[in-house]
Amino acid sequence: MIAAVALSLQGLHKAFDGSPILRGVDLELRAGERCALIGPNGAGKSSLFHLVSGRYRADAGRITLHGVDITRQSPQQINRLGLARSFQITSLFPRLSAFENVRCALLWTLGYRYAFWRRMGGSHEASARALTVLQQVGLAARADVAAGELSYAEQRALELAVTIAADASVILLDEPTAGMSRAESAAMVALIREVTMGKTLLMVEHDMQVVFDLADRIAVMDNGRVIACDTAPRIRANEDVQALYLDRRRHG
Numbered sequence: 275m276i277a278a279v280a281l282s283l284q285g286l287h288k289a290f291d292g293s294p295i296l297r298g299v300d301l302e303l304r305a306g307e308r309c310a311l312i313g314p315n316g317a318g319k320s321s322l323f324h325l326v327s328g329r330y331r332a333d334a335g336r337i338t339l340h341g342v343d344i345t346r347q348s349p350q351q352i353n354r355l356g357l358a359r360s361f362q363i364t365s366l367f368p369r370l371s372a373f374e375n376v377r378c379a380l381l382w383t384l385g386y387r388y389a390f391w392r393r394m395g396g397s398h399e400a401s402a403r404a405l406t407v408l409q410q411v412g413l414a415a416r417a418d419v420a421a422g423e424l425s426y427a428e429q430r431a432l433e434l435a436v437t438i439a440a441d442a443s444v445i446l447l448d449e450p451t452a453g454m455s456r457a458e459s460a461a462m463v464a465l466i467r468e469v470t471m472g473k474t475l476l477m478v479e480h481d482m483q484v485v486f487d488l489a490d491r492i493a494v495m496d497n498g499r500v501i502a503c504d505t506a507p508r509i510r511a512n513e514d515v516q517a518l519y520l521d522r523r524r525h526g
């Protein structure tokens with residue numbers, strides 16, 4: 275049986291100040307697969323994430339999430355439809371506890387304004403879910419610690435908790451292991467594997483060890499297009515991909 279398509283990107287174009295950055299991106303993710311997005315600096319990976327999550331508007335093309343057109347939806351609408359993304363630069367509130375960070379993310383998805391939530395004392399459902407998610411990422415014992423006082427690896431785990439809190443079916447992660455030691459990175463890979471079980475994952479990642487450990491398929495971006503998307507052995511054997519990386523090595 276062929277799995278349903280969870281996320282489909284068709285002919286996406288985006289230019290900044292007249293310079294084309296995305297030049298017709300096509301990519302299809304099947305429900306439940308984990309896909310790593312790789313490619314040289316400036317290929318357009320972050321811009322693509324911004325388009326899919328609703329932060330940027332596409333100039334042309336179409337994005338569908340479980341068959342629903344989300345091309346012109348706001349980030350919050352897209353989030354409510356079941357797509358959540360993490361950010362490369364930390365988006366945590368450093369003075370709020372780990373618990374409050376997760377609860378706040380949940381209430382944002384539900385549509386509450388943060389100030390309103392503070393006045394109301396928060397919903398019981400969100401509190402219970404926040405604790406469950408913190409347990410899932412191994413931070414239950416650190417729930418009351420301010421996010422800014424957590425270790426770097428713990429902050430990355432908290433970012434993951436914030437991203438998965440509302441139980442989105444499609445998760446976008448931006449370099450989840452960047453800046454981690456080999457051991458921390460291996461622990462993060464195990465964690466991501468566990469919390470994305472049964473979900474669809476698209477992950478920008480530069481660490482090829484992480485890519486090979488986690489991804490069912492690898493999408494390679496170059497110069498604003500996805501030039502290949504396939505299993506690791508086929509990507510390794512792909513002549514366009516080989517040429518891209520050999521060329522980069524030659525030209526620095």
Ligand SMILES: Nc1ncnc2c1ncn2[C@@H]1O[C@H](COP(=O)(O)OP(=O)(O)OP(=O)(O)O)[C@@H](O)[C@H]1O
Pocket residue numbers: 290291295313314315316317318319320321322
């Ligand atoms: N808001 C913006 N305004 C103008 N140019 C932008 C904007 N966002 C991205 N760009 C340009 O788009 C190009 C692609 O950048 P992008 O960050 O998407 O690439 P990337 O593949 O994620 O690179 P990296 O691996 O270094 O993060 C770059 O040349 C960048 O300068």
